[in-house]
Amino acid sequence: MVDIPDYLTTFPEMSRTELRDLKKGVDAAFRGFSRTYGEGIENFFKPLLHFLVWFEKLLLATPWPLMILILAGLVWLGARSWGLVAGTVAALLVIGYLGMWEDTMFTLALISVATVICLLVGIPLGLLMSKSDRLQAVITPVLDLMQTIPSFVYLIPIIMLLGIGRVPGLIAVCIYAIPPVVRLTNLGIRLVDKDVLEAADAFGASGWQKMFRVQIPLALPNIFAGINQTIMMALAMVVVASLIGAHGLGSVVLKSVTNQYLALGVMNGLAIVAIAIVFDRVSQRFGKRMQKHMEVVHG
Amino acid sequence: MASQGIEIRNLYKIFGPKGEKYIPMVKNGMSKAELNDTYGHVLGLNDINISMPAGKIQVVMGLSGSGKSTLIRHINRLIEPTAGEVVYEGVDVCKMSKSELLQFRRHKTAMVFQKFALLPHRTVLENTLFGLEIQGVDRKEAVKRAERWITRVGLEGFEDHYPNQLSGGMQQRVGLARALANDADILLMDEAFSALDPLIRMDMQTVLLDIQQELHKTVVFITHDLDEALRLGDQIAILRDGAVIQKGTGQDIVLKPADAYIADFVKEVNRGRVIRAETVMRKGQGGDQSVPKSALLETVAKRLSESGADEITVVDDGGQPVGVLSLHDVIGAMVTPSV
Numbered sequence: 122m123v124d125i126p127d128y129l130t131t132f133p134e135m136s137r138t139e140l141r142d143l144k145k146g147v148d149a150a151f152r153g154f155s156r157t158y159g160e161g162i163e164n165f166f167k168p169l170l171h172f173l174v175w176f177e178k179l180l181l182a183t184p185w186p187l188m189i190l191i192l193a194g195l196v197w198l199g200a201r202s203w204g205l206v207a208g209t210v211a212a213l214l215v216i217g218y219l220g221m222w223e224d225t226m227f228t229l230a231l232i233s234v235a236t237v238i239c240l241l242v243g244i245p246l247g248l249l250m251s252k253s254d255r256l257q258a259v260i261t262p263v264l265d266l267m268q269t270i271p272s273f274v275y276l277i278p279i280i281m282l283l284g285i286g287r288v289p290g291l292i293a294v295c296i297y298a299i300p301p302v303v304r305l306t307n308l309g310i311r312l313v314d315k316d317v318l319e320a321a322d323a324f325g326a327s328g329w330q331k332m333f334r335v336q337i338p339l340a341l342p343n344i345f346a347g348i349n350q351t352i353m354m355a356l357a358m359v360v361v362a363s364l365i366g367a368h369g370l371g372s373v374v375l376k377s378v379t380n381q382y383l384a385l386g387v388m389n390g391l392a393i394v395a396i397a398i399v400f401d402r403v404s405q406r407f408g409k410r411m412q413k414h415m416e417v418v419h420g
Numbered sequence: 421m422a423s424q425g426i427e428i429r430n431l432y433k434i435f436g437p438k439g440e441k442y443i444p445m446v447k448n449g450m451s452k453a454e455l456n457d458t459y460g461h462v463l464g465l466n467d468i469n470i471s472m473p474a475g476k477i478q479v480v481m482g483l484s485g486s487g488k489s490t491l492i493r494h495i496n497r498l499i500e501p502t503a504g505e506v507v508y509e510g511v512d513v514c515k516m517s518k519s520e521l522l523q524f525r526r527h528k529t530a531m532v533f534q535k536f537a538l539l540p541h542r543t544v545l546e547n548t549l550f551g552l553e554i555q556g557v558d559r560k561e562a563v564k565r566a567e568r569w570i571t572r573v574g575l576e577g578f579e580d581h582y583p584n585q586l587s588g589g590m591q592q593r594v595g596l597a598r599a600l601a602n603d604a605d606i607l608l609m610d611e612a613f614s615a616l617d618p619l620i621r622m623d624m625q626t627v628l629l630d631i632q633q634e635l636h637k638t639v640v641f642i643t644h645d646l647d648e649a650l651r652l653g654d655q656i657a658i659l660r661d662g663a664v665i666q667k668g669t670g671q672d673i674v675l676k677p678a679d680a681y682i683a684d685f686v687k688e689v690n691r692g693r694v695i696r697a698e699t700v701m702r703k704g705q706g707g708d709q710s711v712p713k714s715a716l717l718e719t720v721a722k723r724l725s726e727s728g729a730d731e732i733t734v735v736d737d738g739g740q741p742v743g744v745l746s747l748h749d750v751i752g753a754m755v756t757p758s759v
Contacts, residue, residue: 325521
């Protein structure tokens, strides 16, 4: 046996007191920040909370047959597919029959609002990123972090700042779901054919004209792929978000986990899957329909 | 519509981060290879001086890498010059402000591209009115004008097709219609027909010549094809390594090539379609048959062989005899001299 010196087998770590002070210091600093600005931040998100609550109430107050009709209509408008409409109606009927109507409406409200926020923030951010290499270099690692850091980790500061409730849940969902739409908007704009852009320049198009008449329309397939991914990731977050107070199918799944309710957990899980499939198919087909010029090709 | 000519004066383009720094060295005779090897900068254009005539077709010819595509992009400043002037209507395009340049591009120039560069998400009609839309022309008026040009280039009935439903030749007709709809004096054509197969290319050349006869725009036409240059060009400039090595009419270039490089180029040319009667006629008068002095030798040869006459009189625009040509003269001039 070779004698391995001590300094190689034990890591030269920080002393316990130093480490404890460091953690305490960070926690205290954030708590201080949260005490000072917590209320302001909460007030900032108030309108969002009111909107989400109003939207939940609206979905719940709408008579279920009317709701099914509206959803079927939206699916038809987006996808133009009777098969998908029939599937949606069937899924909703089963969901309602199995007693999950109310929770499904909560989840629908959360996902819809989260998606709208992600698109309102994410698409402009992606456009800005496509204009500036420097901004891209700054934002890309942030997006990487948002996608890889375990979501429980950012739940902690969110709870410290905003407590438990709908808005913290919504924010957690948005943090997780926004990266794809930002990335793919940026990528889509950057991939637009240089020759076509040069032609737009040659005809004297201004920056805005180029953006709205050439770049965005040509980037749409990628932007739609991003929107689709964002919706899927938002749905994947509903269980985690229920940890900090989001209502809906996710919170029932959470309850089933802690109480070992197998049937209840599977039922609600499958309801989430059904919503996911509908959202996915509708957004994909809608994206495709906007690209009808790609379908027809000269022989 | 009275078109104006374009004056290109002492134009230099050096690609690289510090292009201006090397202008004096290039002026003192540094070669493209030396600049590239020693300083890592690429000499794109080297002291270009061309007067492009108003209402005529100026062809700029050269092989790939000669700088011809760089040159045409200086006229609407898609590429910033390193030094020099591009003067149109008394204004130096290179000194225009950003908004002046946008207006110049919108109203004075229109461009046709080698790879068509159509907007794939727009129909033929929407592509054609793109320039008008950018100008802010009222939609109804834009549609009306676009439809007229779509008809003019022979695409009637295809208004609602998307570019990828059309063949290459048809796509370039859309490109041409889009440029013409702009109603600009200057028409910039960057290897516009190079991507088309030979028959379609001839066809498009004819379309262009027809339209030009009617509109008299100031056309700048880039090509690597000498036959195309000779067919279309009222004036031709030949570019090599970023410098102009010969300027003149097609006849000048075929009959008096400036150097061995150009001589090599023009060897294969069908002289009968380039040289005109007045260039090779002798003094005198012969026979009662006559041809105008601007007639191509091919036409003269055809007339002579059909009529069976030995000689034919060459007449000026007023019908006055100015010279004579025999079948022997004509054939002698049409054969490429062996060097």
